[in-house]
Amino acid sequence: MTKPIGSAATTQQPAYSARDTLARLLVRWEWLLVVLIIAVAVLNTRLSPFFLRTNNLLRTTSDFMEIGIMMLPMVFIIVTGNIDLSIASTLGLSASFMGWLHIMGVNIWLAATAALLVGALAGLLNGVLIARLRLPALVVTLGTFSFYRGLAYALLGDQAARGYPPAFTSLGQGTLGRTRIPVALLIFVLLALAFGLVLNRMTFGRYLYVIGNNEEASRFSGVPTVRIKIAMYVLSGLMAALAGLILAARFGSTRPDIGTGLELTVITVTVLGGISIFGGSGTMIGAILALLLIGILRFGMGLVNIQGQVQDIVIGSLLILSILLPRLAGQLSAIRSWRGATLGKIGLALLVTVLFGWFFFWSRTLIPAK
Amino acid sequence: MFEKGLRSFLILVVLAVLSACGGTPATTTSSTATQGAATSSSSTMAATTETSAATMVAATDTSTTTMTAATETSAATMAAATDTSTAATAAATDTSAATMTAATDTTTATMAAATDTSTATMAATGAAATAAGSGAAGGAKTYILVPKALGNPYFDTANKGAQQAAKELGVTVTYQGPATADATQQIQLINSLIAQNVSGLAISADDSDALVPAGKQAMDAKIPVVTWDSAIAPGGRMVHINQAVAADIAAIQIKMASDLAGGAGKIAILSATSTAPNQNEWIGLMKEELKKPDYAKLQLVDTVYGDDQDEKSYTEAQGLMKKYPDLKVIIAPTTVGIASSARAVQDAKLVGKVFVTGLGTPNQMRDYVKSGAAPQFALWNPSDLGYLAIQTLDAVASGKIKGQPGDTFTAGKLGSYTIDKDGVVLLGKPTVFNKDNIDQFNF
Known part of the structure; x- marks a missing residue:
């Protein structure tokens, strides 16, 4: 990636050194994730004979694809230092709209297209309020968080839309041809490639970083x-709608409460992926690695029957660590004698892994022996 | 940076795929013989830490197996996987642990016989040991009781009944649910349970429609699915255990009212909202029931609606007592209304003169039962519901019945049950709670 400031400021300019180490640290963050993923994978394999099975691994991906799809535009948004809390509600609104049209007898593909449109419109409203009227993203999307979910309830009430045709439900339940690869996984991979390329290779992506670093200056x-900000929120709404379609297809039905609470998981994954919540830094690879980590972590904990609440504790502490560690490591590497030596960071990574492993085993003892 | 990251990611994926493909030699489709095939790739780098980890697992599992009398299949397979693979990497300390497990575990017979098909042909990164152990082949079955959410006393009580059934049947029942009552989380949980190849699922569904595909997947994987408390729509489960039917609920409430009124006098109904489908069905059936000659002297004077709000229900109950000074009984077929009415009676110092009955939960009604404001009320017994769910699941899973309409089976202490034409088993008559039995219940 091109970061001329970082590479130029290796030795002489002390003014840039802090940023330099920070940049290098962020490069390392992805590696820490890789280490964690390997650690969790090894642990899972040790703890459960069912973990390393292609069938199981592929099936479990379907539990995380909606999160993944919504995560992609969330990376954009957080890179610019903004936030979108309304995605799960947009998901609910779009899916409910599609369900409502389906009940009215509209063709499912037409309804799905309309749902995507509704999602994009929902994003547009967010974008206009935030970018054009300069309202704070947190408040605007907190408002639309309730607003869109309310609309979803207004559409469907306490009934459920069901009876989607198999061609549509295969979007969430089906696999590619005769392989065991879920359709949703393929959709996610393609989208991830596209979003990654936009973020890293296109002007649009570079502008996102620029806005995140200093919006006034940019x-x-x-x-x-x-x-750019409006486009980014429209994308977010569109992807939320797509995630809604996939979730509805996976459920084979829609209720207005569909996907409630997913926005927090999406933000968790994004931040865990090393996207700075203050904007300006982070990579798509990091976010995808974080998704993979959360995925195998949840799946592994599910396999050894760790209670849901304990799983939440693990994910929560992981998130806290993820924002605590770069800060801590940043301070440590600011000490002159440590500069250049990656020993400290490796040590920290090891410490995290060990702590994490310890926690994993400890949490296993929490399973009540009945 | 991007390229570097991508490259390493790709390598990781390739490695994972390699180990997955190389590790499972056609076990997925073939039947029970090699069900619990375990693949574990261990790099030399992490060998030492893993060994200690393995010992830890072995140790904890031994304790659990002794406690559950060698019935925890998942733990057994787990131990099998770790022990054999570490044996392959020549860890001396683990052998003792393995023998320890062997001493206490009955399924170790099959475990020891597990063929070590170590086809260690991995890339340069490290050696891979593959061990195949048969886990679920033995008699010990593990059923999972899935509530709508954990931490709800109602479901915890159901689990108590389920554990009793487990003890009687000689199986293990694990109580495992989502952290919150949310269909997405419940489906994720069910997916991980399917992956573990558990012997059966008894689910209280968070969403009757959304869980249909998950239930279907489980059944496709030869895992029987029954539902209890809250059904998955037909197609996503084999049998549903229904806690009560409307006619019985109506009949028991009229009977309790008649008992409390001494067979004659004015009674009134305090319901939820005027549009609540359940309550309206019950009220209709209660009116039918009142036409019976036994209840000829009971006079239903009014039906009011407290909208399932505590304050409104309280006011409505006060209104009833003012309007009908000789009112004997208030029937509240709603858990909100019954508690509010009982409080209204107590506050009006009319205990012993006006009685409250209806549908409620023991924890909420305990004080009123003891004070005499609501001497008896009814609800189904969740403990029995959990008990019956596991009994039904076992009958299906062990092949005693197919789960078809018309099938009859015996459910331990509860006696004989028949699956009706909709694939539903009815728990039975509602349980009446009074001062004699209320302290046995906590939900």
């Missing part, structure tokens, strides 16, 4: 911040 240097 506006004055001619970056079309308003347009």
Whole structure:
């Protein structure tokens, strides 16, 4: 990736050194995730004979694809230092709208297209309020979080839309041809590639980082911040709608409460992926690795029957560690004698792994022996 | 940076796929013989830490197996996997642990016989040991009782009954549910249970429609699925255990009211909302029931609606007592209304003059039962519900019945049950709670 500032400021300019170490640290964050993924995978394999089975691994991906799809635009949004709390509600609204149309007898594909449109519109409303009217993203999306979910309830009430045709439900339940690869996984992989390329290779992506680093400055240097932010929220709404379709297909039905609470998981994964909540840094690879980590972590804990609440504790502490560690490591590497030596960071990574492993075994003892 | 990350990611994926493909030699489709095939790739780097980890697992599992009298299949397979693979990597300490497990575990007979098909042909990163152990082949079955959510006394009580059934049947029942009552989480849980190849699922569904595909997947994987308390729509389960039918609920409430009124006098109904389908069905049936000659002297004077709000129900109950000074009984077929009415009676100092009955839960009604404001009320017994769910599941899983309409089976202490034409088993008459039995219940 091109980061001229970082590479130029290796030795002489002390003004840049802090940023330099930070940048290098972020490079390392992905590696820490890789280490964690390997550690969790090894642990899971040790703890359960059912973990390393292609069938099981592929099936469990379906539990995380909606999260993954919504995570992609969330990376964009958080990179610019904004947030979108309304995604799960947008998901619910779009899926409910599709269900409502389905009940009215509209063709399912037509209904699905309309649902995508509704999602994009929901995103557009967010974008206009935030970018054009300069309202704070947190408050706007907190508002639409309730608003969109309320609309979903208004559409379907306490009834459920059901009886989707098999061609549609295969979007969430089906596999590719004769292979065992879920359709949803393929959709996610393709989208992830596209979003990754946009973030890393295109001007649009670079502008996102620029906005995240200093929005005022970027506006004055001619970056079309308003347009970019609106586009980013429209994308977010669109992806939430797509996730809604896949979730509805997976459920084979829609209720207005569909996907409640997913926004927090999505934000958790994104932040765990090393996307700074203050904006300006983070990579798509990091977010995808974090998704993989959460996925195998949840699945592994499920396999050894760790209670749901304990799983939440694990994920929660992991998130806290993920924002605590870079700060801690940043301070440590600011000490001159440590500079250049990766020993400290490796040590920290090891410490985390060990702590994590210890926690994993400890949490296993929490399973009540009945 | 991007390329580097991508490259390493790809390598990781390739490695994972390699180990997955190389590790499971056609075990997935073939039947019970090699069900619990375990694959474990261990790199030399992590060998030492893993060994200690394995010993830890072995140790904890031994304790659990002794406690559950060698019935915990998943633990057994787990131990099998770790022990054999570490034996392959020549860890001397683990052998003792393995023998320890062997001493206490009855399924070790099959475990020891597990063929070590070590086809260690992995890439340069490390050696891979593959061990196949048959886990679920033995007699010990593990059923999972899945509530709507954990931490709810109602479901915890159901689990008590389920554990009793487990003891009687000689199986293990694990109580495992989502952290919150949410269909997405419950499906995720069910997926991981399917992956573990458990012997059967008894589910209280968070969403009757959304769980249909998950239930189907389980049944496709030859895991029987029954539902209790809250059904999965037909197609996603084999049998549903229904806690009560409307006619019985109506009949028991009229009977309790008649008992409390001494067979004659004015009674009134305090319901939830005027549109609540359950309550309206019950009220209709109660009116039918009152036409019976036994209840000829009971006079239903009014039906009011407290909208399932505590404050409104309380006011409505007060209104009833003012309007009908000689009112004998208030029937509240709703858990909100019954508690509010009982409180209204107590506050009006009319205990012993006006009685409250209906549907409620013991924890909420305990004080009123003891004070005499609501001497008896009814609800189904969740403990029996959990008991029957496991009994039904076992009957299906062990092949005693197919789960078809018309099938008859014996459910331990509860006696004989028949599956009706909708694939539903009815628990039975509601349980009446009074001061003699209320302290046995906590939900």
